[in-house]
Amino acid sequence: MQRYFIDKNYDGENQFHLEGDAYHHISHVMRMKVNDEFFIVFSEGKSGVAKIVDITNEEIIANVVKWEDENKEMPVKVTIASGLPKGDKLELIIQKGTELGAFQFVPFIADRSIVKWEPKKEKKKLERWQRIALEAAEQAHRQYIPKVTAPLSFKKLLEYSQPFDHKLVAFEESAKLGETSNFVKQLNEFNAGETVLIVFGPEGGLTNDEVKQMEESGFCICGLGPRILRTETAPLYALSAISYQLELMR
Amino acid sequence: MQRYFIDKNYDGENQFHLEGDAYHHISHVMRMKVNDEFFIVFSEGKSGVAKIVDITNEEIIANVVKWEDENKEMPVKVTIASGLPKGDKLELIIQKGTELGAFQFVPFIADRSIVKWEPKKEKKKLERWQRIALEAAEQAHRQYIPKVTAPLSFKKLLEYSQPFDHKLVAFEESAKLGETSNFVKQLNEFNAGETVLIVFGPEGGLTNDEVKQMEESGFCICGLGPRILRTETAPLYALSAISYQLELMR
Numbered sequence: 001m002q003r004y005f006i007d008k009n010y011d012g013e014n015q016f017h018l019e020g021d022a023y024h025h026i027s028h029v030m031r032m033k034v035n036d037e038f039f040i041v042f043s044e045g046k047s048g049v050a051k052i053v054d055i056t057n058e059e060i061i062a063n064v065v066k067w068e069d070e071n072k073e074m075p076v077k078v079t080i081a082s083g084l085p086k087g088d089k090l091e092l093i094i095q096k097g098t099e100l101g102a103f104q105f106v107p108f109i110a111d112r113s114i115v116k117w118e119p120k121k122e123k124k125k126l127e128r129w130q131r132i133a134l135e136a137a138e139q140a141h142r143q144y145i146p147k148v149t150a151p152l153s154f155k156k157l158l159e160y161s162q163p164f165d166h167k168l169v170a171f172e173e174s175a176k177l178g179e180t181s182n183f184v185k186q187l188n189e190f191n192a193g194e195t196v197l198i199v200f201g202p203e204g205g206l207t208n209d210e211v212k213q214m215e216e217s218g219f220c221i222c223g224l225g226p227r228i229l230r231t232e233t234a235p236l237y238a239l240s241a242i243s244y245q246l247e248l249m250r
Numbered sequence: 251m252q253r254y255f256i257d258k259n260y261d262g263e264n265q266f267h268l269e270g271d272a273y274h275h276i277s278h279v280m281r282m283k284v285n286d287e288f289f290i291v292f293s294e295g296k297s298g299v300a301k302i303v304d305i306t307n308e309e310i311i312a313n314v315v316k317w318e319d320e321n322k323e324m325p326v327k328v329t330i331a332s333g334l335p336k337g338d339k340l341e342l343i344i345q346k347g348t349e350l351g352a353f354q355f356v357p358f359i360a361d362r363s364i365v366k367w368e369p370k371k372e373k374k375k376l377e378r379w380q381r382i383a384l385e386a387a388e389q390a391h392r393q394y395i396p397k398v399t400a401p402l403s404f405k406k407l408l409e410y411s412q413p414f415d416h417k418l419v420a421f422e423e424s425a426k427l428g429e430t431s432n433f434v435k436q437l438n439e440f441n442a443g444e445t446v447l448i449v450f451g452p453e454g455g456l457t458n459d460e461v462k463q464m465e466e467s468g469f470c471i472c473g474l475g476p477r478i479l480r481t482e483t484a485p486l487y488a489l490s491a492i493s494y495q496l497e498l499m500r
Contacts, residue, residue: 070428072476099483101475140477178320180498225351225497226322227390233349236483240490241498247475248430248491 001049002030003039003138005145010042015053018060027055040064045073045143072143075192075246077103079164080235083110083202084117084151089232094129098136098146100239103195105129106160107151112204117151126150154210157199158217165194167219170234171211172201174223183222183238187245196242200234251299252280253289253388255395260292265303268310277305290314295323295393322393325442325496327353329414330485333360333452334367334401339482344379348386348396350489353445355379356410357401362454367401376400404460407449408467415444417469420484421461422451424473433472433488437495446492450484 004022018026018040026032034052040062041047048067052060080097082090084107094105109117129148137145152160161167168186190196199206199214215221224237254272268276268290276282284302290312291297298317302310330347332340334357344355359367379398387395402410411417418436440446449456449464465471474487 070476096483096486099477099479100487101477139480142477184494184498225493226320227349227351227392229349230389233346233486236346236486237350237490237493240487241494243475243487244434244491244494248434 001037001039002026003041003141005041005043005134005138007043009044010046014064016040016050016062016064018062019058023058023060026052026060037065038062039068039141041143047072047143068143072141074101074103074243076166076190076194076196076242078196078198078239078242079104079106080239081106081108081157081197081199082231082235083108083200083206084113084115085202085231086115089230091129091132092232093235094132094146094148095136096236097239098133098142099140100236101142101243102146102235102239103144104146105133105148106157106197107149108157108199109151109153110202111154111207111210113202114204122150154213158213161197161199161214161217161219163195164197166190166196167199167214167217168196168222168238169199169206169211169214169219170201170224170238171221172205172223172228173208173211174221177223178226179221179223180225182220183224183241186220186222187242190242190246198235198238200231200238203231251287251289252276253291253391255291255293255384255388257293259294260296264314266290266300266312266314268312269308273308273310276302276310287315288312289318289391291393297322297393318393322391324351324353324493326416326440326444326446326492328446328448328489328492329354329356330489331356331358331407331447331449332485333358333450333456333481334363334365335452335481336365341379341382342482343485344382344396344398345386346486347489348383348392349390350486351392351493352396352485352489353394354396355383355398356407356447357399358407358449359401359403360452361404361457361460363452364454372400404463408463411447411449411464411467411469413445414447416440416446417449417464417467418446418472418488419449419456419461419464419469420451420474420488421471422455422473422478423458423461424471427473428476429471429473430475432470433474433491436470436472437492440492440496448485448488450481450488453481 040050050062054061290300300312304311
């Protein structure tokens with residue numbers, strides 16, 4: 001069943017009105033009719049099955065007929081900070097990372113980021129990334145749409161990291177040396193409701209200097225197993241492992 | 251450092267000859283010179299650092315200067331059976347699945363596979379898939395290149411599944427009902443050297459009939475958490491979780 005997010009809190013009434021993109025998709029793309037059903041998610045995450053009561057030229061009027069009880073969100077809020085990669089790799093990270101339960105994406109300009117970030121194109125890029133997150137959240141049946149921020153400088157990223165409960169950095173040199181236990185130790189310390197920041201390098205990896213500065217800022221350096229994962233694969237590994245540890249094992 | 255696979259067993263000598271694609275890549279793409287180094291992997295998985303002794307018009311002659319001690323391969327051999335998906339999704343599964351340690355890929359024609367498989371194009375497709383696996387294996391620093399088979403019918407897949415030590419099927423309906431423990435129980439029973447087959451549906455998912463037949467053939471039905479994962483994302487989740495459980499936790 002299709003799933004739509006509505007940019008309103010639940011107002012205590014079962015009937016609600018949908019306009020804009022969701023209205024267009026339901027009436028023109030899906031060609032739904034009165035009595036057809038879809039999933040609706042209010043902005044605070046309350047979600048349920050809605051049945052169409054009326055379709056006008058401007059809006060869908062629908063009733064919630066059944067609330068969704070299950071929580072679809074990760075017990076911890078995981079922010080993925082990616083050293084700005086080339087091409088459309090960040091789009092893959094956002095799409096797959098949203099399916100895998102990420103809470104937020106924070107690109108940053110790493111020493112070895114090859115891409116020149118053009119502030120002129122920032123608005124368009126952000127809109128595109130946010131739309132990818134929305135569509136992936138709908139498809140994955142999430143109750144929350146992850147946010148994507150504009151790229152930060154490395155210095156800003158360090159400032160930004162301060163309030164997080166857990167700060168990790170995935171470092172392939174650490175993986176190459178056979179370090180395997182830090183990531184497991186960290187995950188075992190995660191408690192429901194806490195915030196987690198995990199930093200990943202761009203294609204060329206993080207520099208020793210970046211890793212040293214993060215270590216000094218309280219980050220834990222983690223290897224993600226014996227194989228070298230690409231910049232767009234490592235966040236998917238980390239999110240899957242967190243879901244396995246916190247959602248399946250507990 | 252670049253990594254190349256050589257289609258020969260290690261012959262006990264430290265010096266070896268490289269021809270064909272690897273020769274071309276080293277001499278013409280990477281433009282390496284005498285004394286430059288690269289990783290070499292012999293066909294039984296023995297790997298090390300090689301130093302170039304000579305470059306002729308046809309071959310590279312190199313010496314192994316240091317053997318690689320670490321094992322880069324998963325302790326269990328995981329075969330990913332994917333219901334043939336649309337577009338280039340199987341390519342993403344092969345590329346990322348290889349990075350994440352898969353042993354083999356077996357596409358199959360599922361009830362809800364939309365793509366028509368054209369036997370005329372089979373040879374070309376298989377070559378392309380195998381090349382993606384090779385390149386991902388080089389990049390991920392693996393010691394083994396996963397094999398990709400031609401697509402099987404569902405009936406053949408059931409026959410093919412017989413000898414596996416562990417047979418799992420990822421079923422989203424099971425995930426929707428909140429089943430969370432089967433996958434963990436299965437992973438806890440995996441022992442080093444064993445073979446594992448995991449079946450994933452195409453975009454539309456597996457049919458109840460397919461799942462029933464697999465259950466009757468001894469498959470364990472597993473949910474992969476509360477979110478709905480796309481057909482190309484679910485295998486990456488499973489491989490990451492297996493690596494986390496068997497390579498990082500143990």
